[in-house]
Amino acid sequence: MSKDDARTRLLNAAGPIFAEKGYRAATVREICETAEVNLASVNYYFGDKETLYVETLQRSHPPAxxxxxxxxxxxxxxxxxxxxxxxxxxxxxxxxxxxxxxxxxxxxxxxxxxxxxxxxxxxxxxxxxxxxxxxxxxxxxxxxxxxxxxxxxxxxxxxxxxxxxxxxxxxxxxxxxxxxxxxxxxxxxxxxxxxxxxxxxGLGPPLARGDRPSAEVGAAARETHA
Amino acid sequence: MSKDDARTRLLNAAGPIFAEKGYRAATVREICETAEVNLASVNYYFGDKETLYVETLQRSHPPAxxxxxxxxxxxxxxxxxxxxxxxxxxxxxxxxxxxxxxxxxxxxxxxxxxxxxxxxxxxxxxxxxxxxxxxxxxxxxxxxxxxxxxxxxxxxxxxxxxxxxxxxxxxxxxxxxxxxxxxxxxxxxxxxxxxxxxxxxGLGPPLARGDRPSAEVGAAARETHA
DNA sequence: TTGTCAATCAAACATTTGTTTCATATACTA
DNA sequence: TAGTATATGAAACAAATGTTTGATTGACAA
Known part of the structure; x- marks a missing residue:
């Protein structure tokens, strides 16, 4: 496993961690450990934590x-x-x-x-x-x-x-x-x-036996209640 | 203003700050400054930040x-x-x-x-x-x-x-x-x-001109909408 | 007045955490 | 082979932040 290069491994590790803990609570140390890269790698590849977050966010977009x-x-x-x-x-x-x-x-x-x-x-x-x-x-x-x-x-x-x-x-x-x-x-x-x-x-049957399908009057709900 | 005692002022200040920034990003310094109390007050009255958070949470419950x-x-x-x-x-x-x-x-x-x-x-x-x-x-x-x-x-x-x-x-x-x-x-x-x-x-008219209002036909919603 | 106790304060402390530094290793090139 | 650029590594740094400490104040009771 982790055959990808360090940059990719960082992105892969960052996604779940940011998602679970949020930007603030996620630490670069944990991300680096998970990605099995050196602590300095985040700053080396992305400049800072925030840029890593933004790129993680962008990568997470496409499929919908x-x-x-x-x-x-x-x-x-x-x-x-x-x-x-x-x-x-x-x-x-x-x-x-x-x-x-x-x-x-x-x-x-x-x-x-x-x-x-x-x-x-x-x-x-x-x-x-x-x-x-x-x-x-x-x-x-x-x-x-x-x-x-x-x-x-x-x-x-x-x-x-x-x-x-x-x-x-x-x-x-x-x-x-x-x-x-x-x-x-x-x-x-x-x-x-x-x-x-x-x-x-109006494309399917109502969920309850409606007594007044139209706006006006109609006998209303009766003898119903828990 | 801020006529309440320090403990109450802390709780009042903590609510909005925790709500806006979340537990982690909210700092006791900001809370104390907002409450106009000394930095040590959080620990003095609540023991630690987490207890302050819990009490804030409890206070926020009642009205619904x-x-x-x-x-x-x-x-x-x-x-x-x-x-x-x-x-x-x-x-x-x-x-x-x-x-x-x-x-x-x-x-x-x-x-x-x-x-x-x-x-x-x-x-x-x-x-x-x-x-x-x-x-x-x-x-x-x-x-x-x-x-x-x-x-x-x-x-x-x-x-x-x-x-x-x-x-x-x-x-x-x-x-x-x-x-x-x-x-x-x-x-x-x-x-x-x-x-x-x-x-x-089924208690009101359908939103669209329904072509099949009921499972088994039946006179249903008509000329009704908006 | 004097002593006691809760409250407040400024300062320091210890930990966490993002970032930087500089040395070393590795791979590719001339 | 020698040289250079890239990548990795361990350590240190600096800022932020939760917590603790010890002194000071002020009110109230003996």
Whole structure:
């Protein structure tokens, strides 16, 4: 192992460590030890710790949702199908065990404590994914839907997906262990989110026996409660 | 100002600083300067920096969603109304300018990098809010809805709300400045999320011209939208 | 008044940590 | 072979930072 040159080994070691501990708490000593290089190597190859961080960040960018999506969908694919694919791809990206499981955590850290160098990357990282979603939604929503509304529906979808990563550590603490291991796999969650949003968009059955599918009146919920 | 005793001033100063910079990057020197106390005070009153952090965390816990909700709803209040209230309360809690705007950011940091002391608080903090939501959902969903399904619907709601806090810093970068200032106020976002979820639950009109509103046909949402 | 005790203060201390230095080794070239 | 550039190594350096120390103050009680 560690057949790569020192510079590459440093980048490989830095990714997981920055992701787990954050920029500040990650020490160049630990990174160098992990990479099995001399302490001076960070400054030799990158000048300083911050530059190493920036390059680590840049290397972590490329693959995103697109990676898990088909180049183009077959002619005539229903928008609902595309949406399902998108949500599934997003969940795979966020929760899947990929080749570099530290990329997403690193971006999440940037989201919380943006560094000057990170902001541009963040915008690109999320912007690309988001614009794909917006295009799918454009096929579903009426043409006269204002763009802010379309964006907010998009954010509703992203939000549900991202939450399983953001709150991932405490969800197992709040649901039973059995439920968690049985029903919280990425594909199942993607299925659930798709179900919610397709119902919201009117492309699938509502989750509850709705008594008032229209805005006006209708007999309301009755004899229901825990 | 700073009429409180040194110990209290330390806690007041520590909250915002820990919230903004995180445990590691926050220095006792900065905290002491802000609190206008001597450098040795942290160790004098709390023993060490970590204990100060833990006490800050504990102090930041109490108020949550409940704070913005009525004690009990009037008899006969529709579950849909309760859900709207809940979502509105959550958005106020997450985005509103409250008395201690650093509480939520601090909890978000714990969520990402849990400390031993923080995990218990986190569970309480989110657990209390979540159980209220689950009770409301129980009134809406069919009785035979499995509990994991109810939880996931709850997480869909929480996720949408929390996302505006998590991604709050980059959303303005991805939508036009005008759209953001016009349509992304907490109350408007709460309204949007409620609209999405009520539609998903069948308690409101779908967001788009649905072509297949129910699994087995049935007269469904019509000429309704926006 | 005098003694006691908690609080405050400036200074020093010890550790961590990013960075630099300079010597040595290694590989490639003239 | 000799020379040079590149890479690696151990050590030291300097700054930041959590913690400790010992003196001083000030209030209050005997």
């Amino acid at each position: 949702v697109i990676k898990h999506l088909p180049e183009t969908w077959p002619e005539g694919t229903q928008p609902a199908e595309k949406l399902k694919d998108y949500i599934s791809a997003m969940m795979t990206e966020l929760l899947g065990v990929e080749t570099a499981p530290w990329r997403v955590p690193l971006m999440m850290r940037e989201l919380q404590s943006p560094t000057p160098a990170g902001s541009a990357l963040l915008r690109k990282f999320f912007g690309e994914n988001f614009s794909i979603l917006l295009r799918i939604l454009a096929e579903i929503l009426p043409e006269d839907t204002p763009s802010y509304k379309r964006q907010q529906i998009g954010l509703s979808i992203i939000g549900q997906c991202v939450h399983y990563r953001v709150a991932g550590k405490i969800i197992p603490l709040m649901v039973s262990e059995e439920e968690f291991s049985e029903h919280y796999k990425p594909e199942q969650l993607a299925e659930h989110i798709a179900q919610v949003m397709l119902a919201a968009l | 969603v409940i704070k913005h909700l009525p004690e009990t709803w009037p008899e006969g209040t529709q579950p849909a109304e309760k859900l709207k209230d809940y979502i509105s309360a959550m958005m106020t809690e997450l985005l509103g300018v409250e008395t201690a705007p650093w509480r939520v950011p601090l909890m978000m940091r714990e969520l990402q990098s849990p400390t031993p002391a923080g995990s218990a608080l986190l569970r309480k903090f989110f657990g209390e809010n979540f159980s209220i939501l689950l009770r409301i959902l129980a009134e809406i969903l069919p009785e035979d809805t499995p509990s994991y399904k109810r939880q996931q619907i709850g997480l869909s709601i929480i996720g949408q709300c929390v996302h505006y806090r998590v991604a709050g810093k980059i959303i303005p970068l991805m939508v036009s400045e005008e759209e953001f200032s016009e349509h992304y106020k907490p109350e408007q976002l709460a309204e949007h999320i409620a609209q999405v979820m009520l539609a998903a639950l």
